[in-house]
Amino acid sequence: MKRLITYAFFSLILFSTVYFAANEIEFTEYTLDNGLHVILHEDNSTPIVAVSIMYHVGSKNEDPERTGFAHFFEHLMFEGSANIPRGEYFKIVQKNGGTLNANTSFDRTYYYQVLPSNQLELGLWLESERLLQLNIDSIGVETQRSVVKEERKQRLDNQPYGSILEEIFTRAYKEHPYRWTPIGSAQYIDMATLDEFMDFYDMYYVPENATLSIAGDIDVDEAKELVEKYFGTIPSGKREIVRPEIVEPPMQAEIRDTVYDNIQLPAVLMTYHIPAQGTEDYYAINMLTTLLSDGQSSRMYKSLVDEKQLALQAASFPFALEDPGLFIAFGLVNVGVDPLELEKGMEAEIEKVKNELIPEKEFQKLRNQIEADFISGNQTVAGIAESLSNYHVYFGDAELINTEIEKYMSVTREDIKRVANKYLQHDKRVVLHYLAKSQEPKK
Amino acid sequence: MKINRSTKPAPQGKLEINLPAVEKFNTDGDVPFYFVRKNDLPIVNLRLIFRAGSKADPVGKTGLTYMTSMLLDEGAAGLSTFEIDAGFENLGTGFSISTTQDSIYISLLSLNENLEQSLDLLGKIVNSPDFTEESFGIEKHKLVNKIKRKNDDPAYIAGNAFENHLFKDSGYAHPALGYSDDIERITNDDVKAYYKKYLVRENLTLLAVSSIDSGDLEKLLKQYIFPVQIGKTAVESISLNPEEDGRFIFVHKDNSAQSEIRIGHRTGLRGEENYYSKILLNTIFGGQFSSRLNLNLREDKGYTYGIHSGFNYYREAGFFEISTSVQSEVTHDAVAEIMKEVTKLASGITDEELKFAKSYLIRRFPALFETYGQLVNHLTAMINHDLPSEYFATYLDNIRSVTKKEVENSIGLINPSRLNTLIVGNKDTALEKFKNVENSNFSMGNLKNV
Numbered sequence: 053m054k055r056l057i058t059y060a061f062f063s064l065i066l067f068s069t070v071y072f073a074a075n076e077i078e079f080t081e082y083t084l085d086n087g088l089h090v091i092l093h094e095d096n097s098t099p100i101v102a103v104s105i106m107y108h109v110g111s112k113n114e115d116p117e118r119t120g121f122a123h124f125f126e127h128l129m130f131e132g133s134a135n136i137p138r139g140e141y142f143k144i145v146q147k148n149g150g151t152l153n154a155n156t157s158f159d160r161t162y163y164y165q166v167l168p169s170n171q172l173e174l175g176l177w178l179e180s181e182r183l184l185q186l187n188i189d190s191i192g193v194e195t196q197r198s199v200v201k202e203e204r205k206q207r208l209d210n211q212p213y214g215s216i217l218e219e220i221f222t223r224a225y226k227e228h229p230y231r232w233t234p235i236g237s238a239q240y241i242d243m244a245t246l247d248e249f250m251d252f253y254d255m256y257y258v259p260e261n262a263t264l265s266i267a268g269d270i271d272v273d274e275a276k277e278l279v280e281k282y283f284g285t286i287p288s289g290k291r292e293i294v295r296p297e298i299v300e301p302p303m304q305a306e307i308r309d310t311v312y313d314n315i316q317l318p319a320v321l322m323t324y325h326i327p328a329q330g331t332e333d334y335y336a337i338n339m340l341t342t343l344l345s346d347g348q349s350s351r352m353y354k355s356l357v358d359e360k361q362l363a364l365q366a367a368s369f370p371f372a373l374e375d376p377g378l379f380i381a382f383g384l385v386n387v388g389v390d391p392l393e394l395e396k397g398m399e400a401e402i403e404k405v406k407n408e409l410i411p412e413k414e415f416q417k418l419r420n421q422i423e424a425d426f427i428s429g430n431q432t433v434a435g436i437a438e439s440l441s442n443y444h445v446y447f448g449d450a451e452l453i454n455t456e457i458e459k460y461m462s463v464t465r466e467d468i469k470r471v472a473n474k475y476l477q478h479d480k481r482v483v484l485h486y487l488a489k490s491q492e493p494k495k
Numbered sequence: 496m497k498i499n500r501s502t503k504p505a506p507q508g509k510l511e512i513n514l515p516a517v518e519k520f521n522t523d524g525d526v527p528f529y530f531v532r533k534n535d536l537p538i539v540n541l542r543l544i545f546r547a548g549s550k551a552d553p554v555g556k557t558g559l560t561y562m563t564s565m566l567l568d569e570g571a572a573g574l575s576t577f578e579i580d581a582g583f584e585n586l587g588t589g590f591s592i593s594t595t596q597d598s599i600y601i602s603l604l605s606l607n608e609n610l611e612q613s614l615d616l617l618g619k620i621v622n623s624p625d626f627t628e629e630s631f632g633i634e635k636h637k638l639v640n641k642i643k644r645k646n647d648d649p650a651y652i653a654g655n656a657f658e659n660h661l662f663k664d665s666g667y668a669h670p671a672l673g674y675s676d677d678i679e680r681i682t683n684d685d686v687k688a689y690y691k692k693y694l695v696r697e698n699l700t701l702l703a704v705s706s707i708d709s710g711d712l713e714k715l716l717k718q719y720i721f722p723v724q725i726g727k728t729a730v731e732s733i734s735l736n737p738e739e740d741g742r743f744i745f746v747h748k749d750n751s752a753q754s755e756i757r758i759g760h761r762t763g764l765r766g767e768e769n770y771y772s773k774i775l776l777n778t779i780f781g782g783q784f785s786s787r788l789n790l791n792l793r794e795d796k797g798y799t800y801g802i803h804s805g806f807n808y809y810r811e812a813g814f815f816e817i818s819t820s821v822q823s824e825v826t827h828d829a830v831a832e833i834m835k836e837v838t839k840l841a842s843g844i845t846d847e848e849l850k851f852a853k854s855y856l857i858r859r860f861p862a863l864f865e866t867y868g869q870l871v872n873h874l875t876a877m878i879n880h881d882l883p884s885e886y887f888a889t890y891l892d893n894i895r896s897v898t899k900k901e902v903e904n905s906i907g908l909i910n911p912s913r914l915n916t917l918i919v920g921n922k923d924t925a926l927e928k929f930k931n932v933e934n935s936n937f938s939m940g941n942l943k944n945v
Contacts, residue, residue: 097535098865099510168858173504180770198797206800206820209752212647238937310797314750316643349581364640417585418919430870431866
């Protein structure tokens with residue numbers, strides 16, 4: 053969703069990417085005896101280093117009666133360890149000039165610190181401590197329960213259109229654990245016990261389920277030694293890691309619904325199922341969304357915002373996920389416009405892609421844009437560390453940081469037309485209209 | 496290998512920091528140009544700053560600066576809006592225009608090899624905007640809708656209402672987007688007149704972070720961007736009313752799931768000598784995760800996902816602001832805790848806190864210069880506040896040399912009796928416990944006027 057809101061900024065970061073596409077990101081990778089995968093990238097241009105760990109666990113690994121668990125656990129990872137008292141984790145990093153944060157998605161949980169490069173050892177000590185011997189107590193749990201509830205309110209409940217993802221995913225998925233979102237439900241956060249947290253930690257926070265990715269002003273050999281020193285003796289997990297195997301059955305009919313929110317401008321959302329990230333068709337769909345909505349000369353923006361003035365914003369994006377995800381088209385309806393009229397306008401643009409081959413010139417612009425978008429994360433060491441982890445965790449191939457662009461470049465105009473017809477079908481979609489609460493029929 | 500995990504590792508070696516050298520000179524026609532050479536990538540990040548922001552909006556026509564800036568690229572020198580957008584997108588050039596209270600920023604991020612073509616487009620936008628009636632109608636409609644959208648966001652409402660109160664009757668009182676009623680009154684002739692009056696050479700400053708050297712870049716700018724129209728109309732200085740005692744303002748918003756809280760008052764300008772003391776004070780008080788405010792309201796009480804404070808600076812005014820959003824039911828308790836923290840400041844800070852704050856600011860300094868975008872933003876601040884070009888080079892020493900006494904002296908700049916409290920929330924759940932606020936000091940804000 054960030055992309056929708058920071059649209060103007062998005063185009064600003066395109067450029068460096070073209071250059072990077074031509075300049076390989078070199079890295080070293082290996083696996084420790086305990087199963088921890090390590091990726092190291094040296095870049096000495098700024099004296100900083102990003103130290104990150106990606107754990108292959110997200111909301112889709114949760115018990116349906118404990119939604120929000122993985123994200124809540126992410127908060128607990130800052131509570132301290134055997135050697136780091138409660139409340140000190142942030143202080144230690146900040147006092148040493150570092151920034152740190154973490155986030156949880158449907159598929160993984162990611163922790164990162166960016167430190168002055170002479171503090172690499174500190175970063176490794178901190179991350180290894182919480183992997184080896186996290187300390188969770190009831191005071192910490194109780195406080196974070198309240199904090200996470202306020203996070204949910206700030207991001208969703210008190211945010212116009214904040215519930216969009218939740219409302220979409222709960223309708224688009226009936227079986228698969230993507231039917232709830234990472235923020236989860238406040239009710240379940242209250243129910244989780246200390247034992248359940250420790251059990252989750254034992255299962256998922258183990259070296260063989262983690263990728264340590266380090267990028268920045270390092271000496272690779274020295275970094276290897278330090279990694280061995282702090283992570284080498286951490287024991288592997290003793291249990292088999294449970295991963296969901298549920299396959300979402302195809303939709304049989306369109307789902308159409310209305311959500312009433314604290315808003316003035318209605319919104320229209322059209323959602324279709326798409327294949328998992330990394331599949332051939334996924335790349336074609338990704339290019340299709342760029343065609344429709346990346347930049348002010350994109351089709352949806354030009355037609356719906358500028359020409360017909362039906363929408364204040366119009367966009368589409370693929371929700372890239374490890375299991376089959378969603379394509380979401382989104383429009384904010386201008387005052388006085390019927391949401392159905394905008395829906396027809398959005399649909400007309402989708403139909404056009406289904407029926408007509410994209411003109412050569414427009415296709416070329418699209419390829420330029422994709423090429424730029426592809427590596428837009430690679431201008432910071434933090435971005436590089438995360439991309440390397442992503443490619444390893446999802447595809448077992450960190451080298452994709454340099455080669456994934458080829459998959460996009462092999463997509464043809466015919467492919468885009470084909471995937472539009474194959475996946476964007478009327479009878480297999482979720483259509484949501486967001487309307488003002490004042491329009492809600494009285495019960 | 497057996498290791499001792501009980502003590503945290505010390506830093507390995509000293510850090511070498513290469514600070515960006517800022518060149519400052521005047522180009523042709525006396526336009527100031529701030530330049531930093533950065534060679535990591537073959538790109539140029541360029542920004543034109545016109546010293547003409549929303550504070551220059553005429554009374555009753557707020558949003559005029561924003562409208563004018565948005566219309567610049569909606570057709571120019573015979574090129575349509577679409578041709579301009581597609582032109583930049585084909586080149587892979589990032590282009591954006593933004594409006595603040597003090598300035599208009601026109602920014603470009605271009606590959607070296609496409610720079611001339613990008614500048615050609617940029618020159619047309621700056622020098623020959625068409626300002627057609629049709630584009631005017633479209634952009635006006637967009638802006639009114641955009642404001643409607645923003646006014647659903649409690650954080651936007653709170654920020655605007657708070658500054659409206661602090662700066663009432665001045666050019667800083669309204670948001671850069673303006674108010675819908677005012678925008679309805681703006682005509683295309685107003686836009687043209689504004690452009691002619693303020694987007695002139697004497698109001699222009701240039702900055703670039705670039706892998707092309709300053710001389711070559713200057714030649715290109717001369718060819719494509721100049722002539723910017725000659726003119727001398729500076730935006731009038733704002734005049735502020737004397738500040739009154741703090742007030743308590745509650746803005747009711749139906750169905751609020753949280754209360755948005757803003758607490759603060761006006762303070763001094765960016766250029767004042769105690770700037771570094773204030774940074775250190777705020778770092779301790781509310782400027783980062785481990786601050787007093789956040790440790791209390793988030794990590795101890797669990798009232799909020801986060802709380803932050805800061806000394807904020809416009810070109811001609813400054814203000815101190817604490818901001819957070821909290822659970823409705825604990826709104827009163829949260830405000831009480833914040834006030835407790837403010838009061839506690841009077842007993843000073845500890846040596847350990849000062850050491851932490853200095854270490855935090857000094858050690859994170861190298862990370863502030865990683866990207867082109869970061870440098871552009873630093874230069875922008877330098878220009879907005881007329882900072883010396885050796886600002887970066889002296890920053891660390893300036894932080895190091897602040898004494899505990901100096902930080903404690905700056906505590907007096909936060910005056911509890913002058914603090915204004917503004918809350919956007921649900922009156923049914925959040926307001927009741929505030930009944931001890933004196934009537935004379937209390938007002939209900941109106942959603943319509945924020």
